[in-house]
């Protein structure tokens with residue numbers, strides 16, 4: 001298939017592009033490099049340096065390549081920032097996303113695989129979370145992802161759009177070649193690794209009074225390569241799927257596991273809660289396993305090990 005990957009120069013997008021190319025698909029990456037890195041674009045992908053707000057480039061790209069499907073990754077994704085700057089999130093993730101859908105339909109492309117998020121659920125009533133559990137986001141980031149899911153739903157009824165929404169829980173770990181480089185870094189595992197590499201003095205634990213066994217937030221960490229596999233499968237079937245490991249680990253569990261793997265003390269300091277953080281997010285991913293045969297390969301140790309390896313090889317991240 002000929003596939004457009006928006007945000008294909010980003011952390012998850014770069015690994016998806018690699019898998020698509022390994023699976024003999026033809027790939028065009030559209031990325032404005034506001035968050036992504038040129039060095040993260042696979043050499044066999046065609047790279048268009050532009051963003052979804054540039055309607056002319058978008059339309060021309062569709063006209064030039066006649067895509068069979070789109071994998072839509074381009075978005076802002078920081079929970080904390082979205083609470084402070086909601087307008088930025090609704091503009092980029094919803095309004096520009098709708099431009100993408102309009103460009104697709106105008107040019108006869110009907111299939112989209114969308115990077116959605118566990119953040120659409122908000123504070124879950126019960127865990128593990130199933131796809132049809134209530135969606136009440138606790139931050140504008142999650143709200144923007146849910147709004148886009150709803151737009152796809154109505155576009156599917158009105159215009160025959162075919163969509164698969166993949167609700168990622170916490171993407172983590174690295175491919176051997178393609179890793180995680182955010183500027184500034186805000187995610188737990190890469191920050192812990194920066195401490196192990198001596199680039200930071202300590203890790204701050206955001207909140208110690210959550211209703212969990214050790215008082216810190218619990219998340220479901222899923223390896224970026226396993227996430228990427230799910231996108232290849234999702235090209236075949238429409239639907240909404242959770243992507244997680246069914247296992248929850250607290251912030252303190254992650255720090256402890258990283259201490260074992262890196263052999264570094266990783267000093268930690270307890271700090272105040274980060275606005276917008278739900279206490280517990282753990283996926284029930286049985287639907288995608290059953291319907292699409294998704295078969296994740298990595299556990300928490302392998303996630304942290306893979307990140308530790310990539311960051312040791314690339315201590316400054318990508319050079320461009």
Ligand code: UFG
Nearest residue numbers: 077079117118119169170186187188204205206217251274
């Ligand atoms: N945390 C710390 N200290 C840090 C950084 C994070 O204690 O320095 C905590 C957070 O408060 C949270 C947990 O570690 O409890 C994980 O935080 P991340 O920032 O790594 O990830 P999030 O859970 O906030 O968000 C990630 C993605 C979102 C997605 C969400 C879904 O960034 O896009 O997972 O679970 F919505």
